[in-house]
Amino acid sequence: MLRCILVGLLAVLVLPFTANAQEKKKKQPNIIFIMSDDHANAAIGAYGSWLKPVVKTPNLDKLAKKGMRFTSSMVTNSICTPSRAAILTSQYSHKNGVYTLNDALPKSTTHIGHLLRLAGYQTALIGKWHLMIDPTGFDYWNVLPGQGVYINPKLRPIGAGPKELKEYKDGYSEDVITDLSIDWLKKRDKDKPFYLMCHFKAPHRPWDPAPRFKDLYKGVKIPEPETLYDDFKGRSKQVANIKMRIGNDFTDRDLQTPIGMMDNKDLRAWAYQEYLKRYLSCVAAVDENVGRLLAFLEAEGLSEDTIIVYTSDQGFFLGEHGFYDKRLMYEPALLTPLIVHWPGHTKAGAVNNDIVLNLDHAPTFLDVAGAPMIPKSMQGRSLKAVLEGKTPADWRQSMYYRYWMHLDGSHNVPAHYGIRTTRYTLIHFYGKHLDMKGAKKMDLEPEWELYDNQKDPQQLRNVYADPVYAPALRELRMEMDRLRREVGDDK
Ligand code: CA
Numbered sequence: 001m002l003r004c005i006l007v008g009l010l011a012v013l014v015l016p017f018t019a020n021a022q023e024k025k026k027k028q029p030n031i032i033f034i035m036s037d038d039h040a041n042a043a044i045g046a047y048g049s050w051l052k053p054v055v056k057t058p059n060l061d062k063l064a065k066k067g068m069r070f071t072s073s074m075v076t077n078s079i080c081t082p083s084r085a086a087i088l089t090s091q092y093s094h095k096n097g098v099y100t101l102n103d104a105l106p107k108s109t110t111h112i113g114h115l116l117r118l119a120g121y122q123t124a125l126i127g128k129w130h131l132m133i134d135p136t137g138f139d140y141w142n143v144l145p146g147q148g149v150y151i152n153p154k155l156r157p158i159g160a161g162p163k164e165l166k167e168y169k170d171g172y173s174e175d176v177i178t179d180l181s182i183d184w185l186k187k188r189d190k191d192k193p194f195y196l197m198c199h200f201k202a203p204h205r206p207w208d209p210a211p212r213f214k215d216l217y218k219g220v221k222i223p224e225p226e227t228l229y230d231d232f233k234g235r236s237k238q239v240a241n242i243k244m245r246i247g248n249d250f251t252d253r254d255l256q257t258p259i260g261m262m263d264n265k266d267l268r269a270w271a272y273q274e275y276l277k278r279y280l281s282c283v284a285a286v287d288e289n290v291g292r293l294l295a296f297l298e299a300e301g302l303s304e305d306t307i308i309v310y311t312s313d314q315g316f317f318l319g320e321h322g323f324y325d326k327r328l329m330y331e332p333a334l335l336t337p338l339i340v341h342w343p344g345h346t347k348a349g350a351v352n353n354d355i356v357l358n359l360d361h362a363p364t365f366l367d368v369a370g371a372p373m374i375p376k377s378m379q380g381r382s383l384k385a386v387l388e389g390k391t392p393a394d395w396r397q398s399m400y401y402r403y404w405m406h407l408d409g410s411h412n413v414p415a416h417y418g419i420r421t422t423r424y425t426l427i428h429f430y431g432k433h434l435d436m437k438g439a440k441k442m443d444l445e446p447e448w449e450l451y452d453n454q455k456d457p458q459q460l461r462n463v464y465a466d467p468v469y470a471p472a473l474r475e476l477r478m479e480m481d482r483l484r485r486e487v488g489d490d491k
Contacts, residue, residue, distance in 0.1 A: 027370055028119070028120065028121070028193040028368075028369050028370060029193065029305055029306060029307050029342070029368060029369075030193050030194045030195070030196075030302060030305055030306040030307070031116075031121075031193075031194070031195045031196070031306070031307045031309070031365055031368070031369075032196045032198060032293065032297075032306060032307070032308050032309070033195070033196070033197045033198070033309045033311075033361065033365075034198045034200070034290060034293070034308065034309065034310045034311075035087075035197065035198070035199050035200070035310075035311050035312060035313060036199075036200040036202060036203065036286050036310075036311075036312045036313075037080065037128055037199070037200060037201055037202065037203070037204040037312065037313055038080075038203055038204045038205070038312060038313070038314065038316045038326065039202075039203055039283065039286065039312035039316065039336075039337060040312070040315045040316040040317070040318050040332055040337075041315060041332075041335055041336070041337050042055075042225075042318050042320075042332065043055050043057070043203070043279065043280060043283050043316075043318060044057050044060050044061070044064075044283075044337055044339075045057045045058070045060070045061045046060060046061045046064035046065075046069055046339070047069075047071075047337065050223050050224075050225055050226075051222070051223065051276075051280070051318070053223065054217070054220060054222055054223065054280065055280055055283065056216070056280070056283070056284045056287065057283065057284075057287040058287065058291070059287045059288070059290045059291035059294065060287050060290060060310060060337075060339065063290070063294070063308065063310060063339050063341055064339045064349070065348065065349050066341045066348055066349075067308070067339055067340050067341030067342065067346045067348070067350070068339070068340050068341075068342075068346040068347070068350040068351070068352055068387060069338070069339050069350070069351050069352070070337075070338035070339070070340075070352050070353075070354075070356055071335075071351060071352070071353050072335065072352075072353055072354060072355050072356065072422075073311065073335065073336050073337065073338035073356050073357075073358075074334050074335055074336065074355060074356070074357055074358070074399055074401070074420060075313070075314045075315070075334065075336050075357070075358045075401075076092055076093070076357060076358060076359060076399070076400070076401055076402070077092070077093050077099075077401070077402055077403055077404065078314040078315065078326045078327050078328070078329070078333040078334060078401075078403060079100070079101060079314065079326060079327055079403065079405065080101065080130055080204075080313055080314070081098055081100070081101050081103065081130050081131060081132070082098045082099060082100065082101075082103070082404075083313040083314050083358055084098075084129075084130060084131055084313055085097075085098035085103075085105050085109075085131060086098075086358050086359055087112075087313070087358050087359075087361055087362070088105070088109070088111035088112055088113070088131075088137075088362065089109060089110075089111050089112075089362070089378070090112070090359045090360070090361070090362035090363055090377075090378035090379055090380040091359070091377065091378065091379050092359070092379055092400075092402070092487050092488075092489065093402065093404060094402070094487075094488065094489050095377070095379065095487075095488065096109065098131070099404040099405070099436055099437070100404055100405040100408075100436050100437050100438045100439065101405060101408075101438055102405075102437035102438040103132075103437055104131060104132035104133050105131040105132065105133055107133055107136065109136070110137075110375075111136075111137055111362070112137070112195075112361070112362040112365055112366070113125065113135075113136070113137025113138045113195070113197075114136070114137035115137075115362075115366055115371060115375075116195045116365060116366070116369060116371070117137065117139070118371070119366065119369045119370070119371040119372075120192060120193065120369075121192065121193050121194060121195045121369065122139045122140075122188055122189055122192045122193075122194050122195070123137065123138045123139050123140075123194070123195045123196075123197075124138055124139060124140040124141065124181075124184050124194070124195070124196050124197070125138045125140075125141045125143065125196075125197040125199065126140075126141065126142050126143070126177055126180045126181045126184065126196070126197070126198055126199065127142075127143065127144060127173075127177040127180075127181075127197075127198060127199035127200055127201065128143070128144050128147070128148060128199040128200065128201050129141070129143040129144070129199065130144075130146060130147065135158075138158070138197075140157075140158055140184055141157070141158045142155050142156070142157040142158065142180050142184075143155060143156055144173070144201060145165060147201070147204065148173060148201050149173070149208075150172060150173045150201065150202070150206075150208035150209075150210075150282075151171075151172060151173075151208055151211075152167060152168060152169055152170065152171060153167075153168055153171060153172075153173040153176055153201070154166060154167045154168070155168070155176065155180070172210040172211070172285065173200070173201040173202065174200050174201065174202050174210070174285045174286055174288075174289045175210070175285070175289060177198060177199070177200055177201070177289070178198070178289040178292050178293055181196060181198045181293060182292070182293070182296050184196065185296065185300070185302075193305075193369070195365065198293065200286050200289070202282040202283065202285055202286045203279050203280075203282035203283050203286065203316075205254065205325075206253050206254055207254070207275070207278035207279050207281075207282050208278075208282070209278060209281030209282055209284075209285070210281075210282075210284075210285045213281040213282075213284050213285060214281070216277075216280070216281045216284055217276075217277040217280060217281060220277070221273070222272070222273055222276040222277065222280070224269070224272060224319060225318065225319045225320050226458060227319075227320050227321050227322070227458050227460065228246070228268065228269075228272060228319045228320075228322055229268065229322060230320075230321040230322050230460065232321075234461065234462045235449065235462050236429055236447035236448070236449055236462070237445075237447065238414040238416075238429045238431070238444060238447055239328070239414075239429075239449070241412060242323070242328065242411065242412055242413050242414075243410065243411055243412040244317065244323040244324055244325040244327075244328075244411050244413070245268070245322050245323065246268050246271050246272050246275060246319055246322055246323065246324050247267035247268040247270070247271035247272075248267065248268075249324075249410075249411075250271055250275070250324070254275070255271060255274045255275065255278075256274075257274070268322060272319050275319075275324060276318065276319070279318065290310065294308070303343065304343045304344070305343070306343075307340065307341070307342045307343075307368065308339075308340070308341045308342075309338070309339075309340050309361070310337065310338070310339045310340075311336055311337055311338045311339075311358075311361075312336045312337055313336070313358075314326045314333060314334075314336050315331075315332050315333045315334060315335045315336045315337075316332065316333065317330075317332045317333060318332065320332045320458070321459075325411060327403055327405070327411060327413040328403070328413055328416075329401050329403065329416060329418050329420070329425065329427050330425075330459050331425075331453070331457075331459060334401065334420060334425075336358065338356065340383075340387055342368075342387055345387055345388050346387050346388070346389075347389055350389060352386060352391075354386055354391050354395055354396075355395075355396050355397065355398070355399050355420070355422065356383060356386065357380055357399060358380075359378070359379050359380030359381075360380035360381055360382070360383050361380070361383075362378055362380060363378050363380050363381060363382040363383075364380075364382045364383040364384060364387075366382070367382035367384045368384055379487060381396070397421060397422055398419050398420065398421040398422075398479055398483060399419065399420050399483075400417070400418075400419055400480075400483040400484065400486075400487050400489070401417060401418050401419070401420065402416070402417040402418075402489065403415060403416055403417075404434070404436045404439070405436060405438050405439055406432065406433040406434070406436060406439040406440060406442075407433070407439060407440035407442060407444075408438050408439065408440065409440070414429045414431065414444060415429070415430060415431075415432065415433065415434070415436070415439070416428060416429045416430065417430070417484075417489070418480070419476065419479060419480045419483055421476070421479065423452065423453060423454050424450065424451065424452060424453060424472065424476055425449075425450070425451040425453060425459065426448070426449075426450050426464075426473070426476045426477070426480060427448065427449045427450075428446065428447075428448055428480075429444070429446060429447045429448070429449070430446050431443050431444035431445055431446045431447070448464045449462045449464055450462060450463050450464040450469060450472075450473060450476070451463070452469070452472075
């Protein structure tokens with residue numbers, strides 16, 4: 001009798017907690033954040049660029065059909081290390097302290113990994129980290145040292161010393177990163193939701209394809225973008241002096257051929273073909289591995305409880321304006337792919353045109369995880385309502401961008417800041433190095449550029465001095481000042 005009473009009492013006391021815990025668990029979706037390195041929108045079939053006839057991304061295209069594809073996902077500083085810090089912290093470079101490639105993430109930084117752990121998640125980061133300190137905030141990590149290499153990659157797992165790297169003989173970076181991600185998922189604590197950051201190396205320079213994709217584009221003619229032979233007429237001198245020209249500014253390692261032997265007249269056309277074939281072959285391996293991850297989730301019955309995010313740390317020039325690389329606040333480098341499938345929330349095949357930022361990921365994850373709060377220090381905004389097709393009426397109509405690494409040795413991209421509204425891009429090349437790490441100590445005459453992206457989506461006509469645009473320019477200057485104050489970069 002007494003036993004029955006005790007059991008009954010226990011049931012009354014414990015059941016609500018168990019029910020609560022189960023409900024919470026049910027409400028907390030798993031999150032897989034898949035990020036590639038330097039993957040441009042144009043190199044994903046679903047984005048429908050001039051490369052659509054040749055690009056091979058069936059798995060990403062399928063993901064876009066199942067979920068929501070963003071056309072105006074932008075980064076706040078288009079370069080690897082600073083963008084990764086911005087994603088983790090939801091803060092601009094001037095707040096998180098990672099301005100250039102040469103800045104380490106401060107060890108004391110609290111980021112999305114720590115906060116999701118506090119919210120009850122188990123967290124892991126596998127692949128490229130590139131923040132110059134050991135990862136923090138993750139229950140498990142296994143990372144490439146620095147950039148890592150494509151073929152026979154070496155990685156360092158949590159707990160190993162700085163020189164205790166494990167080499168994956170006959171392995172290819174994307175395959176290895178996916179294998180390790182699946183291994184971690186298999187071994188995870190199944191009573192907790194998970195947050196996995198799966199960070200691919202590809203398709204970052206030097207574009208070494210997996211042996212199985214080496215001849216993927218053999219004999220294929222890659223279509224050229226309209227602006228491959230841009231002459232930079234009417235543009236700022238600082239942009240015209242950028243050294244990211246396809247052909248002339250490549251190294252022999254980039255193209256696996258002594259460039260000096262090429263006829264200069266044909267160099268760009270030839271180098272473009274070689275470059276894109278290597279780049280798109282690397283993309284094929286990323287896509288294939290995204291497919292493997294998704295198939296694993298399906299087989300494990302996890303698909304319905306897991307949010308899949310696919311993005312890149314920034315965009316990339318694939319021949320637009322004759323450029324490769326990123327850094328510059330022109331559309332190909334500012335925009336980055338973003339595809340999100342959140343079962344039961346995103347509408348199949350939805351396309352969203354709102355301005356969203358890499359700063360928005362962390363607050364979104366805290367929001368969907370039901371975390372007690374989104375810290376005020378985060379500068380992004382949750383995309384939860386946007387993902388559900390209910391963009392708030394006061395959603396941002398403009399964004400602020402800043403690239404700090406003035407005239408770094410090989411690319412020569414000047415420091416600049418600017419704003420992108422739903423229609424315009426206004427850029428100020430302020431011409432100062434400001435003692436930034438990795439910057440060249442040389443100041444230049446300040447210059448401005450203004451683009452009407454509605455009338456000139458290729459950004460070929462700088463209308464900064466065009467009197468027709470004087471009223472728009474006045475408003476944009478005011479909006480730029482307002483945004484600089486808002487984000488705290490107005491000192
Ligand atoms: Ca990158």
